[in-house]
Amino acid sequence: MSTYVYMRILESAPRRYDLGIRLLSFGRVDAMYEAVATAATAGAPGARILEIGCGTGNLTARLLAHGAVVTAIDQDPEMLAVAREKLGDDARVTLREMAAVEIADRFPPQSFDAVAATLVLSEMEQDEQAYVLAAARRVLRPGGRLVVADEVEPPGLWGRLAHAALRWPVAVLTYVLTQTSTQAVRDLAARVRAAGFTIREERRLGGTGVGLVVAVPSDDARERDVVA
Numbered sequence: 001m002s003t004y005v006y007m008r009i010l011e012s013a014p015r016r017y018d019l020g021i022r023l024l025s026f027g028r029v030d031a032m033y034e035a036v037a038t039a040a041t042a043g044a045p046g047a048r049i050l051e052i053g054c055g056t057g058n059l060t061a062r063l064l065a066h067g068a069v070v071t072a073i074d075q076d077p078e079m080l081a082v083a084r085e086k087l088g089d090d091a092r093v094t095l096r097e098m099a100a101v102e103i104a105d106r107f108p109p110q111s112f113d114a115v116a117a118t119l120v121l122s123e124m125e126q127d128e129q130a131y132v133l134a135a136a137r138r139v140l141r142p143g144g145r146l147v148v149a150d151e152v153e154p155p156g157l158w159g160r161l162a163h164a165a166l167r168w169p170v171a172v173l174t175y176v177l178t179q180t181s182t183q184a185v186r187d188l189a190a191r192v193r194a195a196g197f198t199i200r201e202e203r204r205l206g207g208t209g210v211g212l213v214v215a216v217p218s219d220d221a222r223e224r225d226v227v228a
Contacts, residue, residue, distance in 0.1 A: 029058075032118060032149050032205055032212075037062035039201070039214045040114040040147040047113040050139060052100045052132070053120035057083030063116070064092055071112070075099040101128060104135035114145045119210075121185050122151045129185070133195035137217050145216055146197055151184045152204075152211035189213050 036059055041047050045067030054060050054072035056079055063070045070093045074080050080095050087093055098106060100120065115136040121129050136146055185191065188211050189202045197215035204211055 028205070032210055033059045033062045035205060035212055036116055036118055036147050036149050037066050037068075039212070040116040040145060041066040041068050042114070042145060044113070048111070049114045049116055050103065050107065050112045050136075052103065052115065052117040052136070053123075054083055054095070055079050057086045057095075059116065059118050060087060060093060060095075064090060068092070068114075070094070071096065071107075073098045073100070073103070100124075100132045101135070103132070104138050107139045109138050110141040110144075112139050112144060113141055114147060115140060116147045118149045120150065121148065121188070121191075126191075129191055130195060133192060133197075137196050140217055142219075143216065145200075145214060146192065147212075147214050148188065148192065149205065149210050149212045150188060151209050152186070152188050184209070185211075 040049055040063060047068045049063055049068045049070050051060055051063065051070055051072040054074045055076075057072065060070055060072045060083060064087070072083070072093060073096045074083070075098060077097055080097055083095055087095075096106075100117075117136075121132070124132065133146075140146065189199050192213050192215050193199060196218050198218045199213060199215050201214040202211070
């Protein structure tokens with residue numbers, strides 16, 4: 001899973017999105033969705049989960065399979081249309097067309113047991129990332145969990161240089177075709193901490209360029225950070 005800048009090309013053709021992401025991830029994207037769903041639901045059927053940037057509903061389907069009640073948002077109506085077809089008339093899911101920056105205004109404080117996001121922060125500027133993470137904290141109940149999986153920069157100067165060299169040609173192509181791109185998140189855990197969270201788990205998903213962070217609002221933390 002070397003890069004996700006191609007996501008921007010795929011998002012312009014939602015019905016090809018699932019196949020494209022599967023190819024880009026060498027079939028490992030399902031493991032990412034499962035890891036996020038497992039962490040977000042924490043074995044609690046009926047958990048109320050806000051999914052940010054649901055796309056075509058792949059993570060949404062995993063969350064439902066784990067027994068969650070899901071409010072899934074995305075600002076792309078075509079992606080949501082595909083998600084509606086995929087998810088059918090399951091009464092446990094609500095799909096809403098809205099941007100991530102709207103969640104603090106559209107949902108009451110402490111209204112969700114978990115907030116989940118996959119491959120979303122890498123599409124945002126740093127100030128937008130900070131705002132969305134702070135908004136996620138606001139809508140989480142006491143003891144609620146934030147679960148984020150996204151493309152991350154590797155540690156160390158040489159690792160970052162190699163990563164940038166691999167991404168650059170794809171980033172240029174993506175920008176030419178779509179006028180937007182994504183940017184790997186540098187130190188995802190630090191950004192989550194800065195938004196007022198305590199990290200419970202941080203790890204790379206095996207064989208991918210994706211990092212997984214599980215966190216709780218700092219005021220509710222009772223345990224020391226665990227870094228896996």
